[in-house]
Amino acid sequence: MLAFYAIYKSYFRLALMEQFQYRVSMLIWLLGGIIEPLMYLVVWRTVAQQQGGAVGGYTENDFAVYYIAVMMVSHATFTWIMWEYVYRIRIGLFSVMLLKPIHPIHNDISYNVGYKFLTLVVMVPIAALLAWFFDASWQPTLWSLAAFVPALILAFLSRFYLEWGMAMVAFWTTRIDAMNQAYIVTTLFLSGKLAPLELFPQFVQVTANILPFRWMLAFPVEILLGRVTPIELLIGIGAQLFWLLAGYLFMQLIYRAGIKRYAAFGA
Amino acid sequence: MNQKPVIQLDELSKVYTVSEREAGLLASMRSIVKRKTRDVQAVDRISFSVSEGEIVGFLGPNGAGKTTTLKMLSGLLHPTGGSATVLGYRPWERNRDYLRRMTLVMGQRNQLVWDIPVIDTFELNRAVYRIPEPEYQRTVDELTELLDLAPLLRKPTRNLSLGERMKCEIAAALLHRPSVLFLDEPTIGLDVTMQRRIRQFITDYNQRSSATVLLTSHYMADVEALCQRVLVIHHGNLLYDGQLSGLADRFAPFKTVEVELHNGAGDRQLAQYGEVMAQSEGRIMLRVPRVDTASVTGRLLAELDVSDLTVQDPPIEDVIEHVFSQSPSPLDAPESQKDQSE
Structure with missing residues (x-):
């Protein structure tokens, strides 16, 4: 455990140092992540305004x-x-990663977390700015904040396992762009990114409950907004734990099959 | 030899399946439905063993199967046949304890992080390989001294020259003091001074830690300086396993006979003894078939006024070139493997 702490600390430090070198490209990357939800926000707020202030239980402020x-x-x-x-x-x-006596996912997780920490410096002020601009009022309860933390960690890890496993498809084909695109479109609808899942028809909501994507985005968001009852919270955490385990097994399975196929060409 | 083998290969094989497609639109449409593949035998039932502390040279032309073998031994590739153990582990199972005890240095590959100072990559390796702090410090100091790294450690990798980077790569690969080293072209692209430096370093490291080294190189100077024993691989087959000095006996069909004559001799007269390779001021170099060496030297001494005569093996480069210029048919291979094991 202590060894892992040292490894993560080193990776983390390296990630910060390296990303500091690319401040501009980092900001450009962030822009996409800011503009997309902002776009949906403006559209849905306008719709809500025209519908007399609310759509399906969501007010302009919501x-x-x-x-x-x-x-x-x-x-x-x-x-x-x-x-x-x-x-x-x-x-x-x-090949360089495979030679190290450590699973390559650790490098990627710590790198990702390093990037997220660094970019909080930009994201937090932007969130505050948007809240001020749209005059958003939000009164979180203490328990929803407390529940949000584990839900976010579970969302992060299960999403990481799933997408890392999908990345391993590169062992079989180098043309994975089409698959990635299909994945993005699916998650756009079923994760709650495009619109709150409550606004979708019943069958979409059921599908979203069964599939993992809701638990990776919409669920922690709903907790933060206080839209989850304690029972729903427990069920949701259960679903997250299930997908965490499933994602882990999927990732390990495809990784092991993948390295058997790995040809290490040009390496 | 009473030492236990550190590296042991038993009929190790690797077949790559590569997809093939003819040129043209029609062919690419056909390939959607039916993919054509072809099997390429990169390594064909290779067997050998290496004892602790040995430095063994792995020779062969491009595409002979050297790198594929090293990749299997370092756990990057799964073999398609046969077996191998290194330090008692099966490499491709990628046991962490095994990975902590070996290293693979590839000439054109880098593990140094491009944008950050070299020492920070070292620090990362310290954590990943779980090297205790005092040992790490000692190793870094030692490597810094041996490879003259002091001015380089604080520079970002991208600011280093190729030679400087290679030195740092080698140091990074040795921080965990591996007991088995796989070196794939460790001196490629380096100038002569740097090559000599790296060679000296490998010798020192081998002596200090009695590490086992298996290395490939296109530079015969590397092999001559470092390896007493060589393995020759061609078309995936092991052609030779033995002393470097025995390579010529085994493969060079000619010897070089150098004679010095009191009176000189005409070209036509000399041609009956062998092929005249060079001639100047009474010194003549003849290329003589190996089997005829004894009779030719006898005749030379009897028939000409010889003041000096030496018989030599051709330079090792020529021998190697000669071996590789011949494409052995697959039928030859088992026989030559049998040869070297006797």
Whole structure:
């Protein structure tokens, strides 16, 4: 455990040092994560205004708070690993990782967390700015804040396992862009990113409950907004734990099968 | 030899399946439905063993299977046949204890993080390999001294020259004091001074820690300086396993006979003894078939006015070139493998 702490500390430090070198590109990357929820926020607020102040139980203010929360949670849990593996395998970087006596996912997790911490410096003021601009009012309860922390960690980890496992598809084909695109579209609808899931037809909501994506974004957001009852919270945490385990097994399975196929070309 | 083998290969094989596609639109459409693949035998039932503390050179032309073998031994690749153990582990199972005890240095590959100072990559390795602080400090000091790293450690990797980077790569790969080293072209692209430096370092490291080293190189100077024993691999087959000095006996069909004559001799006269390779001021270099060496030297001494005569093996580069210029048919291989094991 102590050894892992030292390893994470080193990776983390390295991630900060390296990303500091690329401040501008980092800001450009962030822009996408800010603009997308902002766009939905403006659209839904306008719709709510025209419908007399609310859509499906969401007021103008609810939409503002929802999308600011989506922006932050999405920022906390997103990964770019599915785009990175093809490149890594192609140029042989993956071989270097495989030679190390540690699972390569640790490097990626700590790198991701390092990036998130660094970018909080930008994201927190932006969230505050948006809250001020849209005059968002949010009164969190203490227990929802307390429940949010484990829900966010579980969301982050289960999403990481799932997407890391999907990135391993690069062992079988180097053309994974189409798969990634399909994944993004699916999560857009089923994670609550496009709109709160309550606004979707019943069958979409049922599908979202069954699939993992809701638990990786909408659920922590709903907790933060105080829209989850204690029972729903327990069920949700249970679902998150299930997907954490499923994601872990999926990731390990596909990783082990993948390295058997790995040809280490050009490395 | 009473030492236990550190590296042991038993009929190790690797077949790559590569997809093939003919040029043209029609062919690419066909390939959607039916993918054509072809098997390439990169390594073909190779067996050998290396004892603790040995430095063994692995020779072969590009594509012979050297790197594939090293990748299997370092756990990057799964073999398609046969077996191998290194330090008692099966490499491709990637046991963490095994990975902590070996290293693979690839000439064109880097583990140093591009944008940050070298010492920070070292620090990362310290954590990943769980090297205790005092031992880490001692190793860094030692490597700094041996490889003259002091001015480089605080520089970001991207600011280093190729030679400087290679030195740091090697140091990074040795921080955990591995007992088995796989070196794939460790001196590639380096100038002669730097090559010599790296060679000296490998010798020192080998002596200090009695580490086992298996290295490939295109530079014969590396091999001659470091390895007493060499393995020659060609088309995935092991052609030779033995002393470097025995390579010529085994493969060079010719010897070089150098004679010095009191009176000189005409070209036509000399040609009956062998192929004249060079001639100047009474010194003549003849290329003589190995089997005829004894009779030719006898005749030379009897028939010409010889003041000096030496018989030599051709330079090692020429021998190697000669071996690789011949494409052995697959049928030859088992026989030559049998040869070297006798």
